[in-house]
Amino acid sequence: MNQSTPIINHYVALVKINDFDESLGFVEEIANNIIKDLELNVVEKISHLFSPKGVTLAFILSESHLIIHTWPELGYLHIDLVTCSYRSQEEFGKSLKSALVEQKIDHVKIISVKIGQ
Amino acid sequence: MNQSTPIINHYVALVKINDFDESLGFVEEIANNIIKDLELNVVEKISHLFSPKGVTLAFILSESHLIIHTWPELGYLHIDLVTCSYRSQEEFGKSLKSALVEQKIDHVKIISVKIGQ
Numbered sequence: 001m002n003q004s005t006p007i008i009n010h011y012v013a014l015v016k017i018n019d020f021d022e023s024l025g026f027v028e029e030i031a032n033n034i035i036k037d038l039e040l041n042v043v044e045k046i047s048h049l050f051s052p053k054g055v056t057l058a059f060i061l062s063e064s065h066l067i068i069h070t071w072p073e074l075g076y077l078h079i080d081l082v083t084c085s086y087r088s089q090e091e092f093g094k095s096l097k098s099a100l101v102e103q104k105i106d107h108v109k110i111i112s113v114k115i116g117q
Numbered sequence: 118m119n120q121s122t123p124i125i126n127h128y129v130a131l132v133k134i135n136d137f138d139e140s141l142g143f144v145e146e147i148a149n150n151i152i153k154d155l156e157l158n159v160v161e162k163i164s165h166l167f168s169p170k171g172v173t174l175a176f177i178l179s180e181s182h183l184i185i186h187t188w189p190e191l192g193y194l195h196i197d198l199v200t201c202s203y204r205s206q207e208e209f210g211k212s213l214k215s216a217l218v219e220q221k222i223d224h225v226k227i228i229s230v231k232i233g234q
Contacts, residue, residue, distance in 0.1 A: 006188040008195060012127070014233045046161045048177045058182060060165045060173045065184050067175075069199070071123040076233075078125060082186070082197060113230050116131045116193075 006084055008064075010113035011092045013079040016106035022072040024049060027057045030077070030099040031068055035059070037095035038087050040066065075106065123201055125181075127230035128209045130196040133223035139189040141166060144174045147194070147216040148185055152176070154212035155204050157183065192223065 024047055035042060044060035058067045064082040071078075081092060089112050096108065141164055152159060158179040165173045175184045181199040188195075198209060206229050213225065 004191055006191055006193050006195070008131070010129070010197075012230060012232050014125070043165050044163045044173075044175070046163050046175070046177060048160050050179075056161075056177045056182065058161070058163070058175050058177055058184075060163060060175055062167075064186055065173065065175060065197070067182050067184070067199075069181055069201075071201075074121055074123055076123050078123070078199075078232075080127075080182070080197065080199060082184075082195075084186075084188075109232055111230070111232050113129060113228070115129050115195075115226055115228050 005116050007086065008116055009083045009086055010115070011081045011089060011110060012113060013092075013096055013108065013110045015077040015079070015096070015100065015108045017075050017077060017100070018104040018106055020070070020072045020075045022053055022055070022070070024055050024057065027055050027068050027070060027077075031057055031059065031066060033099035034066065034079075034081070034092070034095045037098065038083075038091060040083065122233050124203065125233055126200045126203055127232070128198045128206060128227060129230060130209075130213055130225065130227045132194040132196070132213070132217065132225045134192050134194060134217070135221040135223055137187070137189045137192045139170055139172070139187070141172050141174065144172050144185050144187060144194075148174055148176065148183060150216035151183065151196075151198070151209070151212045154215065155200075155208060157200065
């Protein structure tokens, strides 16, 4: 790694859930679980409830950002996590799995976004 | 495309700039240019100034999100744009180019993030 390049650790997850919970509280619970498990630090938080459905929850972290969008009508949850200090994809996957342990998961896809390395 | 899958249009850009402007105003100008050119709609906005350097500016959009992080000490700017309606990579690249027209650009890298298609 070039020391003059920032560390950009970027994961995106797309989750299909049956019996989708449309509430902001559900999304907050998932976010809080990921933040706690990955030892991330929140500096700013905003959320928005879309009409008729859909939630966006965004955190600026000391380590960059975490954003979750939902499409309840389709049963989808999208997570965008960028950190400027290393977290493994396995750690992220485990934190997501534990956050969703009580949900009826149809499938989960996680990808690592590579730019600048 | 499967009609039961949300449209997730995701671009990430990493820009290296010489004589980097550390201000929030600089980042806001870039963001506003992209938002205007791509006809995006802002519903929430937050920013954070890191110590000793670095700015994060985050927008929740009707179309999903736009987040910019800077590493002034390294001369880097990172842009994360997710939209649930289509914008081409060319359109995004053009809006970024016009936003940075007065900057001394070292290089620009843009990637398209594919998940769920």
